[in-house]
Amino acid sequence: MNDVTMNDTTMNDTTINATPTKDPVAPLLAVRELTVEIGGVTLLDIDELETDRAEIVGLVGESGAGKSLLQAAILGLLPVSARVTGSIRFDGIEIVGASRRTMHEVRGGRIAVVLQAARAALTPTLRSDEWIDRALSLHDVPKAERAVRLAHALDAVRLDPRLLHRYPHQLSGGEAQRVSIALAVALRAELVLADEATSALDVTVQAEVAELFRELRASEGTAFLLVSHDLALVAGLAHRINIIERGRIVEHGGPEILEHPADPVTQALVAAKPALPRADATAA
Amino acid sequence: MTAADRASDEGQGWAVWLRSAGRYIREHPGLIVSLVIIGSLLATALLAPWIAPFPNDAGTATNLLATLQPPGGEHPLGTDLVGRDVLSRVLFGTWSSVGTSLLVIAASLAIGVPIGLFSGAVGGWVDEILMRVVDIFLAFPSLLLALAIGAALGPSLEHAAIAIVVAWWPWYARLMRGEAAAIRGRAFIESGRLLGLGQVRLATRHILPNAAGPVVVQASLDLGGVILTLAGLSFLGLGARDPVPEWGLMVEQGRSLFQTHPWVAIVPGAAIMLAALAFTLLGEGLRERLDPKGATRR
Amino acid sequence: MTMRRLLLRRLPQTLLVAIGVGLVAFGITRLLPGDAASTWAGPRASREELALVREQLGLDLPLPEQVVRYLAGLVQGDWGVSIHTRQPVLDDVLGRLVASMELVIVAMLIAVVGGLLLGMAGARWKGRWPDWLASAITAILVSAPIFWLGLLLQLTVATELDLLPVAGRYDREFRDAVGEGSTTGLIMVDALLSLNGPLLISSISHVILPALVVAAYPTGLIGRLARASLIETLGEEHIRMARAIGYAERTILLRFALRPSLGPVLAALALVFGYALGNTFLVENLFDWPGLGSYVADSISTLDAPSIAGATVVVALAYLAANLVVDLLRPMVDPRLR
Numbered sequence: 001m002n003d004v005t006m007n008d009t010t011m012n013d014t015t016i017n018a019t020p021t022k023d024p025v026a027p028l029l030a031v032r033e034l035t036v037e038i039g040g041v042t043l044l045d046i047d048e049l050e051t052d053r054a055e056i057v058g059l060v061g062e063s064g065a066g067k068s069l070l071q072a073a074i075l076g077l078l079p080v081s082a083r084v085t086g087s088i089r090f091d092g093i094e095i096v097g098a099s100r101r102t103m104h105e106v107r108g109g110r111i112a113v114v115l116q117a118a119r120a121a122l123t124p125t126l127r128s129d130e131w132i133d134r135a136l137s138l139h140d141v142p143k144a145e146r147a148v149r150l151a152h153a154l155d156a157v158r159l160d161p162r163l164l165h166r167y168p169h170q171l172s173g174g175e176a177q178r179v180s181i182a183l184a185v186a187l188r189a190e191l192v193l194a195d196e197a198t199s200a201l202d203v204t205v206q207a208e209v210a211e212l213f214r215e216l217r218a219s220e221g222t223a224f225l226l227v228s229h230d231l232a233l234v235a236g237l238a239h240r241i242n243i244i245e246r247g248r249i250v251e252h253g254g255p256e257i258l259e260h261p262a263d264p265v266t267q268a269l270v271a272a273k274p275a276l277p278r279a280d281a282t283a284a
Numbered sequence: 285m286t287a288a289d290r291a292s293d294e295g296q297g298w299a300v301w302l303r304s305a306g307r308y309i310r311e312h313p314g315l316i317v318s319l320v321i322i323g324s325l326l327a328t329a330l331l332a333p334w335i336a337p338f339p340n341d342a343g344t345a346t347n348l349l350a351t352l353q354p355p356g357g358e359h360p361l362g363t364d365l366v367g368r369d370v371l372s373r374v375l376f377g378t379w380s381s382v383g384t385s386l387l388v389i390a391a392s393l394a395i396g397v398p399i400g401l402f403s404g405a406v407g408g409w410v411d412e413i414l415m416r417v418v419d420i421f422l423a424f425p426s427l428l429l430a431l432a433i434g435a436a437l438g439p440s441l442e443h444a445a446i447a448i449v450v451a452w453w454p455w456y457a458r459l460m461r462g463e464a465a466a467i468r469g470r471a472f473i474e475s476g477r478l479l480g481l482g483q484v485r486l487a488t489r490h491i492l493p494n495a496a497g498p499v500v501v502q503a504s505l506d507l508g509g510v511i512l513t514l515a516g517l518s519f520l521g522l523g524a525r526d527p528v529p530e531w532g533l534m535v536e537q538g539r540s541l542f543q544t545h546p547w548v549a550i551v552p553g554a555a556i557m558l559a560a561l562a563f564t565l566l567g568e569g570l571r572e573r574l575d576p577k578g579a580t581r582r
Numbered sequence: 583m584t585m586r587r588l589l590l591r592r593l594p595q596t597l598l599v600a601i602g603v604g605l606v607a608f609g610i611t612r613l614l615p616g617d618a619a620s621t622w623a624g625p626r627a628s629r630e631e632l633a634l635v636r637e638q639l640g641l642d643l644p645l646p647e648q649v650v651r652y653l654a655g656l657v658q659g660d661w662g663v664s665i666h667t668r669q670p671v672l673d674d675v676l677g678r679l680v681a682s683m684e685l686v687i688v689a690m691l692i693a694v695v696g697g698l699l700l701g702m703a704g705a706r707w708k709g710r711w712p713d714w715l716a717s718a719i720t721a722i723l724v725s726a727p728i729f730w731l732g733l734l735l736q737l738t739v740a741t742e743l744d745l746l747p748v749a750g751r752y753d754r755e756f757r758d759a760v761g762e763g764s765t766t767g768l769i770m771v772d773a774l775l776s777l778n779g780p781l782l783i784s785s786i787s788h789v790i791l792p793a794l795v796v797a798a799y800p801t802g803l804i805g806r807l808a809r810a811s812l813i814e815t816l817g818e819e820h821i822r823m824a825r826a827i828g829y830a831e832r833t834i835l836l837r838f839a840l841r842p843s844l845g846p847v848l849a850a851l852a853l854v855f856g857y858a859l860g861n862t863f864l865v866e867n868l869f870d871w872p873g874l875g876s877y878v879a880d881s882i883s884t885l886d887a888p889s890i891a892g893a894t895v896v897v898a899l900a901y902l903a904a905n906l907v908v909d910l911l912r913p914m915v916d917p918r919l920r
Contacts, residue, residue: 075825075826077825077826103828104828107826107827107828108826108827108828108829109828112826112827113823113826113827115819115822115823115826117819120818120819120820121819121820121822121823122820122823123820123823123824123838124820124842125841125842135827135828138827138828138829139828168820180823183827193826
């Protein structure tokens with residue numbers, strides 16, 4: 001697959017129904033045989049993890065299982081001391097060992113991130129409209145186009161434009177989260193890494209955001225990698241679910257794994273209620 | 285378990301201990317370096333009469349046959365204007381400079397901590413009045429207040445020390461008061477009060493151990509500052525007088541000779557820097573452990 | 583809260599402290615050894631002259647009255663007359679204050695820029711050699727005795743290398759120009775205003791060395807504070823988000839991490855101002871700088887009580903003003919404090 005300088009604007013121009021010009025069978029994100037070692041300890045050892053275009057994929061595990069590290073690897077943001085082998089391909093572009101120029105377009109522009117701490121993720125000294133505008137400018141969106149994209153994004157996430165004049169500490173959790181998601185939409189990201197994106201929100205807002213993901217998948221064609229410890233929430237949204245434990249994928253499948261969990265880790269996750277510490281899996 | 289097994293187990297134990305000690309040193313270099321320097325300083329202060337080659341030079345002895353000798357030979361750090369051995373005077377100066385500074389900090393703590401503790405624990409208008417008084421003292425930059433008081437009292441090492449204490453105690457009072465007032469509101473103090481414990485016992489038993497951390501950090505950091513302030517006062521002529529081998533005074537004595545005989549001023553100045561550095565590093569190293577929330581002013 | 587509300591809140595407190603400052607200054611004048619009257623009148627004064635002077639100075643009044651008289655005088659602008667210059671203390675002190683402030687301001691500018699650079703280097707390359715170097719530099723700056731540093735710099739840069747003037751505020755040939763063109767009293771500013779190029783250059787070259795020396799401690803302090811604050815900010819979620827958005831590390835440091843990190847630095851700025859002002863006292867006699875420091879030194883050696891008191895008051899007031907300014911600036915820099 002040719003993946004030299006990504007001068008590709010065709011993806012950005014496609015509407016939801018047009019077939020992408022790339023190989024339709026190849027996944028959007030393909031992680032293969034990835035190992036990440038830091039300080040002599042192998043922290044990630046992933047055989048396979050995929051996300052197709054406009055697909056919602058879940059990555060579920062307890063804290064320390066490697067979820068954050070995998071996200072960092074996908075974004076090319078691993079610490080300098082990390083030793084990486086294997087491959088992470090995004091739309092054919094190899095991320096492991098990619099140059100800064102390659103990553104400039106991919107990181108943020110094509111792969112976006114939504115974090116758990118909604119308000120804390122926004123720059124405290126900037127108003128939200130400035131924050132989005134600067135990010136658009138960073139990704140070379142011409143000035144004239146920015147307002148259009150922003151308006152469309154606000155519409156898609158159902159955020160009142162007046163809220164954009166506020167500073168992060170003046171927004172609610174749900175509103176701040178929508179700002180982050182709006183940025184992803186405005187940047188026309190094809191993949192959104194949602195890192196515990198709903199965990200810190202209260203239940204009704206959680207449901208709203210989950211619904212928002214579903215809508216955006218349909219309207220914008222965005223793929224989502226839902227990273228969470230909450231199996232029940234993910235199962236309600238995702239087409240495919242990967243269970244991660246100690247850096248390895250121990251089980252994967254569709255939402256049916258909730259009914260018939262094969263791996264003891266999955267079983268423990270199914271049995272656990274989100275807020276309480278899980279039963280010790282090693283006792284099994 | 286055979287004796288050989290036991291021995292190899294013990295050998296393992298030592299190796300493990302050494303390795304973790306090595307790691308600790310690598311992770312906290314500042315702390316270790318500062319402790320080493322401070323240990324040396326304290327040892328020097330105490331042992332000066334025995335390790336200095338010319339102990340009398342720290343007193344009234346002069347040697348007009350050997351004035352302004354450059355470093356080398358009998359006098360590894362040279363001699364000053366009246367032939368006194370610089371090395372010996374610097375070694376004795378440890379007591380005058382570092383020792384006096386320790387006493388100054390101790391006195392400042394002795395005054396400031398109880399006042400702050402009392403003010404914070406009691407609250408109310410007593411607290412208000414005491415803190416206003418503290419504010420007045422803190423309205424002056426410390427060095428200048430010490431200078432003014434030192435000038436009023438007249439030049440001597442003791443007067444300079446007193447002047448610095450007067451300028452320094454309010455910092456501890458305010459720090460302590462902050463900590464005490466914060467803890468005063470906490471639950472277990474309330475329950476203590478309900479049980480009828482005496483005010484003093486309440487204060488010392490509950491508030492003091494918790495508030496001690498930031499105070500200790502501040503005191504360590506301040507030691508460096510006090511050493512510098514004391515040296516500064518002596519340099520201006522408001523502190524120690526000849527023949528006391530206080531480092532700041534020694535720098536002043538070497539001032540006019542600086543171009544031709546730099547060692548007379550350089551050596552004591554370097555000593556001041558070393559001591560101040562050690563205590564600054566100590567304070568910062570302690571800060572991680574004792575005051576992670578950063579209640580101290582630096 | 584709004585600036586006006588903040589000012590209103592602080593005013594009574596500041597006023598109270600100002601009165602206290604006056605009291606302390608008065609106390610110092612009374613503590614000074616020697617009889618004020620005979621110091622003023624001189625050693626040859628007759629008994630009648632002494633009595634006259636004593637009455638003029640108000641020394642025969644009961645103590646509380648003396649205090650009130652002194653405080654009232656301060657407020658009205660009568661700070662007494664200096665014994666060693668025979669000029670009104672207020673005039674003396676204000677003029678000298680400006681000279682010292684010139685030094686302090688330049689030093690503070692150097693300290694803020696230098697300190698922030700050192701702090702940024704340490705935070706950006708934390709744990710690697712630039713961090714070690716920056717930490718070593720700030721540690722030394724914070725520990726070196728300033729008068730010693732001044733001597734060293736004077737010897738090496740000025741005397742040996744002859745790069746900069748050794749002492750003074752400007753070259754002697756400009757003495758008349760300084761007298762005529764004086765509007766602010768800050769010679770550099772005045773030279774700029776009157777477009778006097780050579781005087782500007784002369785005054786700049788004279789201020790560099792003493793300003794560097796005065797700036798040493800503040801630079802080290804700001805450097806250490808900035809590093810700690812930046813490291814803490816860099817660990818925050820919004821920085822993580824900014825990286826994920828794709829900003830380069832350098833942009834993140836300068837545009838995203840710097841401003842939120844300025845809080846502790848700004849808070850310490852008033853304190854640093856106080857240190858700088860104190861440091862000038864130590865340095866002025868080294869560099870023959872005609873500021874408050876040398877004025878106080880002269881006053882001490884002549885036991886000039888009113889001058890010492892006046893200098894003390896003005897320094898305290900300047901320090902109070904600095905604290906107030908910093909407290910007003912803080913919400914402007916960090917909107918979270920509003």
